[in-house]
Amino acid sequence: MNKSLQKLVDISQATSRIIVGLMSGTSLDGLDIALCKFSGSGADTSVNLLHFTTTDFSPEFKNELRSVSSKRIVDLQQVTVLNAFIGNYYADLILEALESWGFSASEVDIIASHGQTIYHAPQSIHKLPNYPNATLQIGDGDHIAVKTGIITLSDFRQKHIAAGGEGAPLAVYGDYLIFSDEIENRILLNIGGIANFTYLPAGFNFDQIFSTDVGPGNTILDQYVQQHFEGMFFDKDAELALSGRVDEGLLKRLLADPFFGLPFPKTTGPELFNLDYLDRAIKSNENEISQVNVLATLSEFTARVIADAIRKSIPAETPFVIYLSGGGMHNPLLKDRLAKYLNCKLKNTADLGINPDAKEAVLFALLANECLAAESFSYTSRPEMPAVAMGKVSLPF
Incomplete structure (x- = not known):
């Protein structure tokens, strides 16, 4: 042999x-x-x-x-x-x-x-x-x-x-084997370039596990920063986005893509969610939008699609704990908006014994x-x- x-x-x-x-x-x-x-x-x-x-x-x-x-x-x-x-x-x-x-x-x-x-x-x-x-x-x-x-x-x-x-x-396979719990309903939320999550209902029942991509995580945010802010690769601690405000018209156009109406589970990538996607939405807007307002709106966009996907996918009134990983877990604005939309505290996988990075x-x-x-x-x-x-x-x- x-x-x-x-x-x-x-x-x-x-x-x-x-x-x-x-x-x-x-x-x-x-x-x-x-x-x-x-x-x-x-x-x-x-x-x-x-x-x-x-x-x-x-x-x-x-x-x-x-x-x-x-x-x-x-x-x-x-x-x-x-x-x-x-x-x-x-x-x-x-x-x-x-x-x-x-x-x-x-x-x-x-x-x-x-x-x-x-x-x-x-x-x-x-x-x-x-x-x-x-x-x-x-x-x-x-x-x-x-x-x-x-x-x-x-x-x-x-x-x-x-x-x-x-x-x-x-990630669902490893999430199930490493992070499932007998008592606690858990959501393993990874906010990388694309955001995805795994829902692990208590009791190790694989038939009830749910895992899906939900849309953009950091991908458009980072691309926009790299395009418009020389020498920057991302908006550290959301400093730029926090100085702007959400443009509701732009947000509405970003949320209008047919992808968000597709049934779960689904997958996506930067092939769809990229600067061209953002540019089309900006050009359709009636008013000129400042760069920091674009970043604030993109942050709201990411938080909204994650929260909407979780609410649509998890049975109503089900208690759960969210454990974060991925670059987005370091973004205080994203975390603040998610906590508000989902009315919950956010932890990370370090609380479960694995470095989230x-x-x-x-x-x-x-x-x-x-x-x-x-x-x-x-x-x-x-x-x-x-x-x-x-x-x-x-x-x-």
Whole structure:
């Protein structure tokens, strides 16, 4: 038997596994690297986050990613070379992180890489009757595996789509296994470039779990800041937005897209919610809008679509606690508006034992652990949440 295949079998049968989880989202900020120790699988999963870091992408690299991300027409050569480049770049960042933590590559069993999404195309966005849901992530797993010498699982979203899902959100699987509770109804709300949440009713009943994208998180906010405020990548602490006021006309136009009338669950991305989307709404407005008022309105837009989705999806009068993760959890204006609309206090996943900035990377490490170690699924298959083992295996040699 191939030595790497034998090693893969041994890892799957071991009592514990050391897995590096990688996540880079649609905000294109940087690479999250989580070093995790897993034991068990399914409902018996135990995870210990050993180390975590985020490496910021350089402005030049961000611009390269933006040139091929969420656009229908791109330079295909650039996509091709970036696919290989990102794999090698991720490998370098992993090795640097391991060295800083005092770990050698030989001590790591598996790398779990989400990859960089450059286009997400569920049928609700592409609207092509003869074509299925689709998505594309780059950052080739073989390059990561060969350069690090570590078996790599990647491209998790493709199996989800092949089995009938839309490729997102995938956090629901890990949310269920790590964060479910016997007594407390929980909402795991991630506000990244796109906002999504998982509803975990008390009692570990997978059939009652609900998970969906709801619309823009930080994506249009950050893009607008980068376009209009030189040297800024985001509105830190919502300082700009807090100095503006909501323009009700613009808000009404932003909320008018047919996406918000689609049934739940659903997925979306910056392919729909981007500066072009905002520009069309601004041009339809009767009055000129200041930049800070645009940011205040975009913040209200994000808070409103999240709150509306939660209210529509969760049975009325159901008590719940919201646990935040993602960049939006650091935005005081968003948190204030959400608390007001939903009449609840907001916590974050640190209260549940997982660093909220590391949560997404940990959840992809968990998907790799499930793919390797789960003998059977701890959840039943549903059209939007198929019971499948996700991740393509890349061997180092």
